[in-house]
Amino acid sequence: MTVVDTGPAVDAPMRKQLPPSMVERMTLIMDAFEGRTTRLSLEDVARRTRLPRSTAHRILDQLVRLRWLEHTPHGYGLGRRALGLGxxxxxxxxxxxxxxxxxxxxxxxxxxxxxxxxxxxxxxxxxxxxxxxxxxxxxxxxxxxxxxxxxxxxxxxxxxxxxxxxxxxxxxxxxxxxxxxxxxxxxxxxxxxxxxxxxxxxxxxxxxxxxxxxxxxxxxxxxxxxxxxxxxxxxxxxxxxxxxxxxxxxxxxxxxxxxxxxxxxxxxxxxxxxxxxxxxxxxxxxxxxxxxxxxx
Incomplete structure (x- = not known):
């Protein structure tokens, strides 16, 4: 069975440029949040990081679970851990x-x-x-x-x-x-x-x-x-x-x-x-x- 990624299309050359490690991808996502007032949707994060939507969603879930980010009806934002460090x-x-x-x-x-x-x-x-x-x-x-x-x-x-x-x-x-x-x-x-x-x-x-x-x-x-x-x-x-x-x-x-x-x-x-x-x-x-x- 083939799983189709419904996120933004990413051509082959771009896929080769995606960060290979989970740490680098998490860093890309955290860098997308400019401050405590920034609120981003899943689509916003995928677009800013140029990560596949499914990958961005998986990492966002992990960051929310670990309290680096929080998820509210208004979107994703920096969580208690991130705000504590910054x-x-x-x-x-x-x-x-x-x-x-x-x-x-x-x-x-x-x-x-x-x-x-x-x-x-x-x-x-x-x-x-x-x-x-x-x-x-x-x-x-x-x-x-x-x-x-x-x-x-x-x-x-x-x-x-x-x-x-x-x-x-x-x-x-x-x-x-x-x-x-x-x-x-x-x-x-x-x-x-x-x-x-x-x-x-x-x-x-x-x-x-x-x-x-x-x-x-x-x-x-x-x-x-x-x-x-x-x-x-x-x-x-x-x-x-x-x-x-x-x-x-x-x-x-x-x-x-x-x-x-x-x-x-x-x-x-x-x-x-x-x-x-x-x-x-x-x-x-x-x-x-x-x-x-x-x-x-």
């Missing part, structure tokens, strides 16, 4: 996408701005832009904090499945202050409130006494990839600046994942950042207090 490059991509919005938020409010990613039960700060309050906020680029005690962490955890949250919190939930959430039941209740607020996460004195924060996750097709926040002292009117954070997170998401608002994807509620409901005029009005210098 974390710095991935984080640079997120920093570059968020830089303009971070500076805009800091200028508009004079507050401290954070960018962070989720790393197990902790968050890792990728960027910090300070106002006059910066020295009172004990965070630093590259530093970490427990995810359950920060608005940044809770903003990202809110978009994970409950079982994934349980897995992330398997290291325990210690208290940093008397206000820190210290059990998973209370945490799940808080995450549900965050989802009901369209992703707005708040914390007042849960991580550091006297400091308050509002954060929103940057979301991609498979869930949260980062979060942005504004930080002030405990009496800061965070509700007034929350729309600015939500708007910034949405723009960063669309910068990283340009296809999120295409008609074919608009119905995926967990994948699409909600369209901004605040006009520039509304944002200006909400931020008028900040311009007068009395946020802090």
């Amino acid at each position: 974390g710095d490059g991935t984080h640079n991509e997120i920093r570059e996408a968020a830089a303009g919005r971070l500076h805009h938020m800091q200028i508009q409010t004079g507050m401290v701005v954070h960018l962070a990613v989720l790393d197990g039960a902790q968050i890792r700060y990728l960027d910090k832009i300070g106002g006059r309050f910066a020295t009172s906020v004990p965070s630093c680029v590259g530093g970490r904090a427990p995810a359950h005690s920060t608005a940044l962490g809770k903003a990202m955890l809110a978009w994970l499945a409950p079982e994934a949250v349980e897995a992330q919190m398997n290291e325990g939930m210690g208290r940093l202050t008397h206000r820190t959430i210290a059990d998973t039941e209370t945490l799940h209740q808080e995450l549900n409130r965050i989802r009901q607020r369209r992703g707005l996460a708040f914390e007042r004195g849960e991580c550091v006494p006297g400091i308050a924060c509002v954060a929103v996750a940057v979301r991609g097709p498979e869930g949260p990839v980062a979060a942005l926040s504004l930080v002030g002292h405990a009496r800061t009117p965070l509700e007034k600046v929350a729309p600015l954070v939500a708007d910034a997170a949405r723009h960063v998401s669309l910068h990283l994942f340009p296809g999120l608002e295409t008609p074919g994807r608009a119905h995926h509620a967990t994948a699409v950042q909600e369209r901004a409901t605040w006009s520039p005029q509304t944002l200006d009005r909400l931020l008028a207090t900040g311009r007068n210098g009395d946020w802090l």
